[in-house]
Amino acid sequence: MSMLRICRGIRNNVSSSLTFSRLIHSLQFATIKAEEISGSQPAEVHNLVHGKWMKSDNWNTIPDPLNGEPFIKVSEVDENGIKPFVESLSKCTKHGLHNPFKSPERYLLYGDVSAKAGYMFSLPEVSDFFAKLIQRVSPKSYQQALGEVYVTGKFLENFSGDQVRFLARSFGVPGNHLGQQSHGFRWPYGPVALITPFNFPLEIPVLQLMGALYMGNKPVLKVDSKVCIVMEQMLRLLHACGMPAEDVDFINSDGLTMNKLLLEANPRMTLFTGSSRIADKLAYDLNGRIKLEDAGFDWKILGPDVNEVDYVSWVCDQDAYACSGQKCSAQSLLFVHENWNQTSLMSHLSYLAGRRKLDNLTIGPVLTVTTEAMLEHKNNLLKIPGAKLLWGGEELENHSIPKVYGAIKPTAVFVPLEQILKAEHYELVTKEIFGPFQIVTEYKNSQIPMVLNALEKMHAHLTAAVVSNDPLFIQEIVGKTVNGTTYVGLRARTTGAPQNHWFGPAGDPRGAGIGTPEAIRLVWSCHREVIYDVGPVPRNWQIPPST
Numbered sequence: 001m002s003m004l005r006i007c008r009g010i011r012n013n014v015s016s017s018l019t020f021s022r023l024i025h026s027l028q029f030a031t032i033k034a035e036e037i038s039g040s041q042p043a044e045v046h047n048l049v050h051g052k053w054m055k056s057d058n059w060n061t062i063p064d065p066l067n068g069e070p071f072i073k074v075s076e077v078d079e080n081g082i083k084p085f086v087e088s089l090s091k092c093t094k095h096g097l098h099n100p101f102k103s104p105e106r107y108l109l110y111g112d113v114s115a116k117a118g119y120m121f122s123l124p125e126v127s128d129f130f131a132k133l134i135q136r137v138s139p140k141s142y143q144q145a146l147g148e149v150y151v152t153g154k155f156l157e158n159f160s161g162d163q164v165r166f167l168a169r170s171f172g173v174p175g176n177h178l179g180q181q182s183h184g185f186r187w188p189y190g191p192v193a194l195i196t197p198f199n200f201p202l203e204i205p206v207l208q209l210m211g212a213l214y215m216g217n218k219p220v221l222k223v224d225s226k227v228c229i230v231m232e233q234m235l236r237l238l239h240a241c242g243m244p245a246e247d248v249d250f251i252n253s254d255g256l257t258m259n260k261l262l263l264e265a266n267p268r269m270t271l272f273t274g275s276s277r278i279a280d281k282l283a284y285d286l287n288g289r290i291k292l293e294d295a296g297f298d299w300k301i302l303g304p305d306v307n308e309v310d311y312v313s314w315v316c317d318q319d320a321y322a323c324s325g326q327k328c329s330a331q332s333l334l335f336v337h338e339n340w341n342q343t344s345l346m347s348h349l350s351y352l353a354g355r356r357k358l359d360n361l362t363i364g365p366v367l368t369v370t371t372e373a374m375l376e377h378k379n380n381l382l383k384i385p386g387a388k389l390l391w392g393g394e395e396l397e398n399h400s401i402p403k404v405y406g407a408i409k410p411t412a413v414f415v416p417l418e419q420i421l422k423a424e425h426y427e428l429v430t431k432e433i434f435g436p437f438q439i440v441t442e443y444k445n446s447q448i449p450m451v452l453n454a455l456e457k458m459h460a461h462l463t464a465a466v467v468s469n470d471p472l473f474i475q476e477i478v479g480k481t482v483n484g485t486t487y488v489g490l491r492a493r494t495t496g497a498p499q500n501h502w503f504g505p506a507g508d509p510r511g512a513g514i515g516t517p518e519a520i521r522l523v524w525s526c527h528r529e530v531i532y533d534v535g536p537v538p539r540n541w542q543i544p545p546s547t
């Protein structure tokens with residue numbers, strides 16, 4: 001690095017820490033106030049490319065999910081506007097912005113950015129700002145929204161100081177002769193893309209984006225337009241914490257435009273989080289240069305050992321209906337051992353579902369499935385012999401949620417196990433409904449092979465829970481299934497993607513992970529082996545016969 005660049009780096013660091021010290025007790029990074037966004041005072045979301053915020057002429061107006069008012073204007077880039085993004089990404093070489101042999105000081109820079117951003121998240125005014133902003137665009141209870149902010153803050157704290165450089169830890173093995181050693185390094189991909197859905201507007205993009213940056217990549221980020229305002233504000237926070245403005249491009253667009261950008265800019269790796277349909281399309285379009293966090297049809301088995309009925313019911317209710325069932329880890333299929341019939345489990349579950357209220361957003365708008373579609377799904381399920389509605393199955397009352405979104409009461413439909421397994425029903429029963437909707441079924445000991453068969457036939461293997469403290473039962477179920485994030489034990493849940501354990505699907509070579517050092521290394525870096533062979537060549541060495 002030239003002297004000039006070093007001096008500039010120091011100056012930038014000093015000025016960013018001065019900016020930071022001015023910011024720490026304020027929300028100066030923010031350009032909006034979450035509570036004040038409304039139809040009469042709509043907020044604007046801009047794009048970031050080549051280190052500069054920019055607007056396009058094309059505005060996508062987002063309706064307030066609670067009342068339909070046009071409350072956010074997103075400056076969207078259309079197919080004719082992608083050139084600057086293609087150029088910006090193309091400027092990044094395959095060896096990335098940093099790697100163990102190039103600009104290693106940037107590992108420290110990102111340790112510093114993370115420390116500052118983590119500190120910002122520990123300030124109540126900052127965490128409250130993001131929790132309320134999340135609530136405005138992806139309505140969920142304050143506690144659920146704050147949980148998302150908490151996980152994000154802890155993740156940033158985890159990668160402070162030297163933890164970013166430790167992510168790129170290498171290893172060495174002695175060679176065959178003097179002067180030879182092989183070293184394994186974690187190498188960036190260089191230009192990369194990151195696409196995220198609507199349901200976790202902060203946690204998913206921040207954890208993946210920072211992972212990409214830590215490992216030395218230059219990402220272009222696209223978040224679902226319905227919620228992109230949250231990451232727009234987050235990027236402003238990261239800039240205030242010292243992240244170089246050119247390190248990340250941020251594009252707002254529809255899916256087709258993003259698809260075109262991927263084909264033209266040719267990122268070396270794309271991380272996609274979203275539906276399996278789009279995941280498979282992109283895997284094909286990008287010739288497999290992709291990692292996926294796709295759909296979840298997540299199951300929970302209540303084992304034969306019955307205990308702590310109140311606690312287990314509460315976890316079931318949270319897993320199925322918190323965030324109105326719009327977690328990729330939400331409980332979609334509950335297998336109940338017949339022993340639980342002697343307990344109050346079902347009446348508890350019905351009571352807990354019924355106490356959810358729109359007022360406090362413990363139930364709320366469904367952003368990708370309409371009311372009609374969910375009620376039609378329920379009606380189709382009820383045509384299966386032996387199926388019955390357990391609770392819900394109706395539109396929410398007294399709401400002003402616009403028709404483009406869904407609004408139903410927490411719903412459960414019972415379907416007999418033998419019917420689930422029938423070829424003509426299986427697909428319908430295991431269809432992911434990204435809303436407050438679950439299937440419940442019952443099994444006996446003799447039917448455990450049928451339960452396992454139902455799990456084997458699934459195509460998505462994200463989260464699962466085995467609610468039992470019986471080690472032999474746990475062994476049987478875990479040993480014969482594949483879900484990437486599986487909770488076991490009496491307190492097992494299906495939801496929960498904190499920063500302290502791996503979260504991601506298994507059973508698919510394209511499967512990604514999020515949150516932990518292992519996830520970051522797997523998704524955002526590849527292995528490079530450098531074999532040193534410096535000699536000396538043995539004295540009196542002679543050319544041997546060819547082989």
Ligand SMILES: NC(=O)c1ccc[n+]([C@@H]2O[C@H](COP(=O)([O-])OP(=O)(O)OC[C@H]3O[C@@H](n4cnc5c(N)ncnc54)[C@H](O)[C@@H]3O)[C@@H](O)[C@H]2O)c1
Pocket residue numbers: 195196197198199200222223224225253254255256258259273274275276278279281282292293294295296327328368432434462504505
């Ligand atoms: N596995 C996980 O960790 C995880 C996490 C959250 C959500 N999900 C899944 O996401 C789904 C819900 O989200 P959704 O309905 O918003 O998903 P989606 O697939 O419709 O959209 C996800 C993102 O992809 C973009 N997109 C759409 N078409 C595209 C294309 N052709 N090229 C590039 N980008 C495109 C969208 O604009 C959005 O930003 C559910 O299936 C859920 O299970 C999975």
